[in-house]
Amino acid sequence: MSDISRRAFLTRAGALALGFSFPLFSGKAQDSQSSLKFKNSTDDDNRKSSLEYHNAYIEITPSNEVVFRIPDIELGQGIYTAAAMLLAEELEVELSAVKVRPALPSPEYILKGELTEITWGSGSTQKDWLPLQQAAATLRIMLIESAAQFWRINPDQCYTQKGQIYGPDNRQSPYSQFLVPADKLSIPKDIILKKKEAYSLIGKSQPRVDTPSKINGKAIFAADISLPAIKTGYMIACPVVGGKLVRIHDQQARQVQGVVDILSLEDMVCIIAEHFWAASKAAKLLKIEWDFGPNGTTSTDSIYKQLIQASDQKGIVGYSNSSVKIETALAATSHVYKMTYRQPMLAHAALEALSCTIEINDNHCEIWSCSQTPLRTQERIAELLKRDKKDIIFHNVYVGGSFGRRLDDDYILQAVKFAQKISYPLKCVWSREEDFLQDHVRPPYLDQIEVGVGADGLLTTVKHNLVGPSIMARWDKSQLTKEGMDPDLFLGINTIPYEIPHYQLNYTRCDIDAIIPGWWQGNGATRNVFVIESIINKCAVKAKKDVIEYRKQLKVDARATAVMDLVAQHAQWDQPLSKDIGRGFALAHVFNSYIAMVVEAEVTAMSVVRLHRVIVAVDCGLAVNPDQIAAQIESSAIIGLGSALYNEVQLEQGKIVQRNFNQYRILHMNEAPQIEVHIIKSDEAPSGVGELGTIVAAPALAHALGSILNKQLYSLPLNKYLL
Amino acid sequence: MITLNINNKMVNLDVSEDMPLLWVLRDIIGLTGAKYGCGTGECAACTVHLDGKPVRSCILPVGNIGEKSIITIEGLGNDPIAQKILDGWVEKQPTQCGYCQPGQIMAAIALLHENEKPSKEEINIALSGHICRCGMYQRIRSAIKVAIGSTEDE
Numbered sequence: 001m002s003d004i005s006r007r008a009f010l011t012r013a014g015a016l017a018l019g020f021s022f023p024l025f026s027g028k029a030q031d032s033q034s035s036l037k038f039k040n041s042t043d044d045d046n047r048k049s050s051l052e053y054h055n056a057y058i059e060i061t062p063s064n065e066v067v068f069r070i071p072d073i074e075l076g077q078g079i080y081t082a083a084a085m086l087l088a089e090e091l092e093v094e095l096s097a098v099k100v101r102p103a104l105p106s107p108e109y110i111l112k113g114e115l116t117e118i119t120w121g122s123g124s125t126q127k128d129w130l131p132l133q134q135a136a137a138t139l140r141i142m143l144i145e146s147a148a149q150f151w152r153i154n155p156d157q158c159y160t161q162k163g164q165i166y167g168p169d170n171r172q173s174p175y176s177q178f179l180v181p182a183d184k185l186s187i188p189k190d191i192i193l194k195k196k197e198a199y200s201l202i203g204k205s206q207p208r209v210d211t212p213s214k215i216n217g218k219a220i221f222a223a224d225i226s227l228p229a230i231k232t233g234y235m236i237a238c239p240v241v242g243g244k245l246v247r248i249h250d251q252q253a254r255q256v257q258g259v260v261d262i263l264s265l266e267d268m269v270c271i272i273a274e275h276f277w278a279a280s281k282a283a284k285l286l287k288i289e290w291d292f293g294p295n296g297t298t299s300t301d302s303i304y305k306q307l308i309q310a311s312d313q314k315g316i317v318g319y320s321n322s323s324v325k326i327e328t329a330l331a332a333t334s335h336v337y338k339m340t341y342r343q344p345m346l347a348h349a350a351l352e353a354l355s356c357t358i359e360i361n362d363n364h365c366e367i368w369s370c371s372q373t374p375l376r377t378q379e380r381i382a383e384l385l386k387r388d389k390k391d392i393i394f395h396n397v398y399v400g401g402s403f404g405r406r407l408d409d410d411y412i413l414q415a416v417k418f419a420q421k422i423s424y425p426l427k428c429v430w431s432r433e434e435d436f437l438q439d440h441v442r443p444p445y446l447d448q449i450e451v452g453v454g455a456d457g458l459l460t461t462v463k464h465n466l467v468g469p470s471i472m473a474r475w476d477k478s479q480l481t482k483e484g485m486d487p488d489l490f491l492g493i494n495t496i497p498y499e500i501p502h503y504q505l506n507y508t509r510c511d512i513d514a515i516i517p518g519w520w521q522g523n524g525a526t527r528n529v530f531v532i533e534s535i536i537n538k539c540a541v542k543a544k545k546d547v548i549e550y551r552k553q554l555k556v557d558a559r560a561t562a563v564m565d566l567v568a569q570h571a572q573w574d575q576p577l578s579k580d581i582g583r584g585f586a587l588a589h590v591f592n593s594y595i596a597m598v599v600e601a602e603v604t605a606m607s608v609v610r611l612h613r614v615i616v617a618v619d620c621g622l623a624v625n626p627d628q629i630a631a632q633i634e635s636s637a638i639i640g641l642g643s644a645l646y647n648e649v650q651l652e653q654g655k656i657v658q659r660n661f662n663q664y665r666i667l668h669m670n671e672a673p674q675i676e677v678h679i680i681k682s683d684e685a686p687s688g689v690g691e692l693g694t695i696v697a698a699p700a701l702a703h704a705l706g707s708i709l710n711k712q713l714y715s716l717p718l719n720k721y722l723l
Numbered sequence: 724m725i726t727l728n729i730n731n732k733m734v735n736l737d738v739s740e741d742m743p744l745l746w747v748l749r750d751i752i753g754l755t756g757a758k759y760g761c762g763t764g765e766c767a768a769c770t771v772h773l774d775g776k777p778v779r780s781c782i783l784p785v786g787n788i789g790e791k792s793i794i795t796i797e798g799l800g801n802d803p804i805a806q807k808i809l810d811g812w813v814e815k816q817p818t819q820c821g822y823c824q825p826g827q828i829m830a831a832i833a834l835l836h837e838n839e840k841p842s843k844e845e846i847n848i849a850l851s852g853h854i855c856r857c858g859m860y861q862r863i864r865s866a867i868k869v870a871i872g873s874t875e876d877e
Binding site for chain 1: 847
């Protein structure tokens with residue numbers, strides 16, 4: 001178990017360790033160059049009593065390493081590295097001295113009610129940016145103070161470098177020499193962060209801190225945990241949402257060598273065996289009778305019929321930027337276009353199928369898995385087991401992709417329900433097929449649009465009727481507006497980079513009982529930006545204008561103009577391509593970042609799409625780790641392109657049809673385009689990156705293919721237009 | 724009883740012959756570098772070497788292996804080609820979630836053992852069966868090019 005040794009998280013080894021908690025700063029990111037004042041637990045009595053205002057935990061060990069227990073989940077986005085860079089920069093230590101470890105859900109490490117408790121929405125660097133630097137700077141000042149007291153000199157006579165404190169007369173000692181409990185030192189009130197000119201790490205590409213263990217096979221994922229007497233649990237849930245178990249016939253399955261037990265819940269079965277292979281053999285012999293219930297007849301067609309029927313209803317006004325009645329605004333335009341966009345259900349299809357290792361004994365329950373909401377998961381487990389939260393030890397280990405799936409923790413609770421029935425540790429591994437079947441799919445949507453353009457062909461008015469489920473209504477009802485609007489559903493519309501005088505989003509909620517709607521890469525922005533950018537590309541074509549020039553005429557702001565100009569320059573936008581190749585464009589302003597993408601693609605004589613080249617310009621504020629920003633854009637672009645081209649989850653008789661990668665096509669190396677990422681230099685606070693490429697990929701590709709096929713493409717996936 | 728040559732050690736195992744190598748490695752021996760992704764040979768996250776050739780261990784019954792040498796990501800030892808590949812990986816940073824990487828790396832090493840200087844097309848052919856859900860294909864190919872000292876543009 002190496003670096004995730006079971007007890008290491010529970011007791012902070014080394015009495016010399018300097019514990020340091022810091023408060024999360026509220027409000028907007030401040031100018032990092034100015035002097036910063038912040039409230040902390042020592043000067044605010046209201047906060048002093050509440051541990052909930054202490055979050056991250058930074059520890060300097062006797063060997064002069066810095067251990068940071070990070071609340072954010074490393075999903076592949078590189079937050080362990082970015083966080084280590086922020087700490088190392090302000091603490092004046094070498095990057096290699098910082099060891100990032102996942103925080104246990106606990107008020108000491110993770111701040112409840114603030115963003116630190118959830119990893120999502122391309123948010124991790126944004127939210128860590130200021131607090132982490134401030135914490136590190138504070139700790140450095142305290143270490144200097146501790147050294148100055150020891151040396152009986154003035155702190156002004158000391159300086160720090162590479163984890164060492166230097167004083168007069170060639171005095172030099174590592175930080176670890178001056179570790180005293182944090183409460184013995186006064187916490188400095190004013191801290192001044194480095195000026196960006198002094199950065200030695202931030203803004204300079206650094207290798208990922210998790211690369212070594214991920215390339216030597218030692219990185220630990222949930223199914224890699226081994227404990228004495230551990231068994232494997234093979235999970236089989238009712239394949240229809242809402243269905244129930246009637247009975248199982250397990251005589252044959254139990255006879256498979258290595259099978260230990262077969263347990264059942266009201267809607268699930270778990271085959272317990274010495275290893276996965278025995279369990280999967282038993283699964284083939286196990287006969288299960290389910291009562292599929294009312295969802296047992298649902299199909300993709302019936303779902304879209306339901307959406308179309310619901311579209312006749314009058315929805316609520318979910319978002320509007322105008323006081324003029326939208327019908328009045330439309331009537332005042334020169335021409336109105338009507339279209340309907342259809343966006344399919346999508347699977348997450350992370351390469352690591354769901355997994356969770358768990359041990360329950362009289363004293364505590366210890367779990368190794370991944371949850372993007374660790375505090376909530378811990379609470380739900382405690383509730384289920386009727387135990388105290390502090391006895392639920394939840395280790396967030398590395399995870400083989402999430403794309404939003406692990407914002408739900410249903411699988412962890414399922415594992416707990418089985419593990420509490422047995423006396424040995426259980427490693428629950430979902431088969432690939434079960435992972436697909438139990439996915440919380442990105443739900444399907446219809447977007448019915450009426451757009452009005454002026455005599456000059458410029459877009460002035462959009463009436464956007466959206467029909468589909470609300471994920472937020474299921475996931476956290478308290479986030480809905482009092483009118484019942486799900487704020488995720490206007491993500492990307494509320495930050496539109498254009499001046500469109502009248503934009504109204506009407507929402508008709510239409511729950512689909514046969515699916516559990518789940519968050520998916522880019523959330524609402526992925527859906528909305530496909531619609532908005534497709535509309536704008538269509539209007540530009542109708543107005544016989546260049547799509548970039550057309551956008552500029554819609555008065556995009558300066559940052560949007562800059563990414564468009566940069567991408568146009570690198571894509572040689574003004575040079576015509578060979579006529580076999582289509583070129584598509586899309587722009588987005590979301591998660592406080594700007595991204596412009598050009599996609600070049602070809603449709604071969606065999607009606608196969610070849611993705612040639614993708615050029616991206618991104619403005620994500622100050623680029624903390626530029627190479628990993630590029631990697632995130634490359635990654636999200638590939639996910640978005642593959643999904644836009646090929647992916648749809650279908651239902652037949654209530655069951656998800658796609659159950660392995662042969663039915664759910666992921667782009668392969670030979671199909672992946674060349675991708676160039678160009679990052680705008682900026683001094684703004686860092687903004688979101690992780691999902692940007694996915695958000696613009698579908699509209700850019702639809703535009704490129706539409707220009708080859710000489711028609712507008714309104715439905716995803718796009719390969720339907722080629723069959 | 725089956726005897727396998729795993730990472731240059733002979734291992735006696737009391738397992739059925741139809742058990743795929745992946746589960747012997749992971750659940751019996753405790754070598755967890757090879758990953759389960761699909762169970763059907765679709766994703767190649769389980770790739771290991773069999774007599775130097777890349778194989779999908781999730782669909783390879785141990786009864787079919789005989790005396791052939793099995794090398795996993797944990798058993799690369801001092802293989803200089805493996806070291807070059809790992810150096811390429813460090814330089815190009817194609818790891819994100821990391822789950823597919825042991826399989827990709829094993830395929831890349833096997834390719835270079837067979838072909839010292841593969842072209843872009845040859846790299847594509849050798850690795851196109853490997854799914855990287857994070858989509859790091861361009862960087863994986865670049866990492867291999869670094870390993871072979873190629874200056875060909877991506």
